[in-house]
Structures are given as structure tokens and as C-alpha cells.
Amino acid sequence: MSAADIDPSVAPSVAAAYRARAARRLTGLAFAAAGLCLAAVLDMATGPAFLSPAAVARSALRLAEDRTIDAIVWSIRLPIAAVAVLVGASLGLTGAIMQTILANPLASSYTLGVSAGAGFGAALVIVMGAVLPVPELYAVPVAAFVFAGVACAGVYALGAMRGATPELLALAGIAMLFLFQALLSLLQFIASPEALQQIVFWLFGSLQRATWTKAAIIAGALALAAPFLARDCWRLTALKLGDERAASLGVDARRLRLRSLALVSVLTGVAVAFVGAIGFVGLVAPHIARMFLGEDQRYLLAGSALVGALTLSLASVASKSIVPGALFPIGIVTSMIGVPFFIWLIVRSRRSFW
């Protein structure tokens, strides 16, 4: 039902055109969701033991029982596929939020030091290793999560010294990136050969450590963020008009930025803590979503999450297929896909979408 059916004074043009665009965008989101399902099934089918995608889908949906297939799918492949989807969604979402609140197309938790903070936290625990009373298995993700928060707080504290404007926050992010990269290099310099190898492996990023518990925690973080974002999505859209216009519409840009950065810190912290530093998904996914959906944050945030999830699922498939029988680090794969795409994105300027 369109507005014209209810209110005869509304000419069909504007309202009808708007509803038609909304329907097109929802269709776009539905296609992305369908693509994501296919990619996830493909992800589950790929691995040392060959399983047909149809058998995997049947097992995942509990439509057929086959003990061997069920065991592989439910205890190994499904958690990995779920974590790939959830982490991809988290990173895509955080990238979109950061690009919006910082009014900067280069913003993402990877480029502005939040992932670097997490990486430093993880490396710190690995280097200190035996000294800690807690097993590394738990200490590494906790430290990564905490230092993602520290980096985010650092970005905001530095930026807030001069009014928390988008330019200053972006510069503060770059400062955090270099700071934590330098600290990470320092740790690598003083680490024992074994610890160094462990750090490097952690930084590559890997989905192989995925478990149902981790998937549930990441899903929990996303579920926590969703109502906040749903409530703030129009305010975030207003921010695209600039702080002055947003303020005239009654949006408190400073508090919105603070709130959004807190969400970014939680989502990035959880995602990076469990799978390591996976780059580029957060930077690139929002740009793809923006091309198809525009800046209306209701669609952009949902679209960025879907594209991020789709990208990481496909990267997971690629990481298992590039060298048959071996696992290629997923952090490298996403960057290998991300870099050429990003260059193409910069060069292509037929129509400015940013």
C-alpha cells in the first residue's frame, strides 16, 4: 500500500517513487542475503574432506541424517562458517559507522588503529606468556579486546581535546595506528623466536580457532549493537549533512560520535580478538554497499554488514582453495582481494558516490 492509497491529497509521484526506491533497496539487501547463504554453504563444503554443497545444506538445516557429514559440518565447518559471517558483518558494520561519523572514506577500525591496538594486546600476552596466571587461550582474546577499547578511547580522548571534530578524530586514529604498530614492532623485536612466530601467525588472522562459544559471543555483540544503531540510524544519516546542519536538526554530534565509537570498540574488539587482525573488509564493504544503497544509514549499515559477511565468507573459501590441502591465512587473502578492489575503487570516478 502506498501513501497515495491513504491520503488522496498526496500526488503519487514523490511518495510512490520513494516507496519504489525503498523496495528496490530491500530487494538488493535480499539478494545480498541470498548470496551470503550460498557463500556460507560453499564455505562449509570446502575443506580437506570433500562434501557436496547439497549434502552440507541438508545437514545444516537438519533435513537429512548422515553421522559422518553431520559430525564434520556441525563440529568443524559450521562454527567456522558462522564466525566468518559474524566477523565479516561486524567489520563491515564498524567500517560503515566509522566512515560516517568521521566523514572520511578511508576510515575503518583497521586504518584507524583499533585493530592495531587489538594486535598489540594479543602480542603483549603472547610475549609475557608464562608470567600470566591465566591460560593464553583466554588471555589473548581478552587482551585484544581490552586494547581495541584502549585504542578507541585514545582516538576519542585525543580528538576531544579540540572539540572531537571528524578531522581531529581521523588524525588521532592515524596517530593510534602508528603508536600501536611501533609498540607491536618493539614486542616482535624483543620476543623469543617461538613467541615471534606465534605473534606473526595471530596477526595473519585465522578462522580455524572458531568455536560455537566464540560465534555466540560475536553474535551477542552484534545483537547488543543492533538496537542502538536502529535508534540512531537517522541521526547518523543527518551527520552526513555536516555537523552544523545536523545540530540544526537537533542531533548532538559529539555524543553521537562517542556512542558510535563505543559500539565500534566493542564490535571490533570481539571480532579481532577471536580471529586476529583481518584487514580491508571493514574498509571496502561499506564502499560496495554505498554504491548500491546510498547514504541512508538504515540501508547502508545493513548492507555493509551483509557485504562484509559475504566478503569474508568468500575469502574463507579462497583461503581453503588457493593451495589444495593447505590453509592460506585469511588475513592475507582478504588483503589480496581488497587491495586491487580498493585501487579500482579509487581510480573509478565516473560518478562520485562519496
Place this chain on the structure above:
Amino acid sequence: MRLVFDKVGVAYGSTRVVAGVDLAVEAGEVVALVGPNGSGKSSLVRAAAGLVRHAGAIRFEGGARIGYMPQEEGRRPALTALEVVLLGRIRGLGFRVPDAELAAAEAMMTELGVARFSERLVGELSGGQRQLVYLAQALVAEPEALLLDEPTSALDLRHQMDVLATVRRLTRARGLACLVVLHDLNAAARFADRIALLHEGALACCAPPEAALTAARIATVFGVEAAIGRAPDGRPTVTPLAAVG
């Protein structure tokens, strides 16, 4: 409603940019705020919009809703014209846009003649069309006072006329109190009921155009020697001749 400035001052740190301004904008009246660069025009309007702290009092008598349109600063968001106008009703928007909000946005866009651009990106519109879209955003919230900061800068003559005539028409029709910052003295003379002249942060005068725009005052405030003429309707015209001194 009535917009009243009572001994209003604005300072950025230790720099005072506006001091002791007394001014009242009546319902249905357009007051043009003019003055040289740095005379405090934008600061005064931003104070009224609640964006900068100020000394003294700014009262909105008999109303509360303000529509404020800042200066154009060249941002080109990938939002459609309709989305920009809808943001003027941000409080009523949920995850689904209610039909009533859509109808309000459509009605305002139709009134300002921009309904046919509703699905175009604002960044791809011409400057004049974009200003009208932002004006629709300010008006769709049904404000009782309208604060416009240089709505016609960077517009060609035709679009300047369009925007200012629309502002005056709606101000009259809705009984708004309208304060508009203008650079162009001739545009101010044509469309304003009164002209408020700011000089170094203080109000030099506030009077109908023919009383406000005298050669002597323009020489003092702008440092320009000007010839004052008369348009067919009796309003003054200003032809700048040379810088004084």
C-alpha cells in the same frame, strides 16, 4: 511569533564578535541582516539557533520551533533530495518512514517547486535547486521562526529571486519571524521589510530599506562610496562606486 534579541553578545574565547545587540523580528516580517565580513552576522544567527553560547537573552515569544539553514559548505552527500527533506522531520522517523511524514515532505517540496527532483542526489543538483531543498528541510519542521545564513550566496540571479521571493511569501503566509543574513545589499533592499546593519559586532541601525541604506551609512559601515537610486517600486538600489580612503 516574535524573535527578540536582548543585549546579545557572542565571544569566541577572548574575542568579542557581537556586543549588545537589541533587535526584534515581528511575526510575518523578513529582517535582512547585512554588514561587512566579520561583522558578526553569522554569529548572531548561530546564537539564535542555539549553536553558540551568548550573553544576554534571545527569546522566542509565542513559539518554540526554529528552522535554521546554515551557510552552504560544499558537502555532497549521496542522499536524495527527499531524504534530505525528510531529515527535517527526524523526530517522526522510524525504521519505516510513516506515510504522514512522507506526505509532509512531499507537500513542502511541491510548494517550493523541487518535488520533481525528489529522487535525485542533492550533490547532483544545481546550487539553486540544492538551496531550495535545504530550505524545504528547514520549513518542513513547521518552524515559527526562520533563520537563514546567506541562502543566496553562490546562486545566479534567477535562483536568488526564486529563493528570496519564496522566503518572503512563506514568511507572510505563515506568520514566521524571519531573520536572513544577506551579502547583497540590493537583494536585501528588494526583499526585506527591514534591514539590520551590523558594524563591528554592534547594530548600526535597523530600519526599512529606504531609511537604512543611505550613502553616509554605507560609507561608514562598508567603507564604500555608493550611489543610492530608486527602483520603480520606490525601494532603494545601491551602486558601489569606489572604496573610501
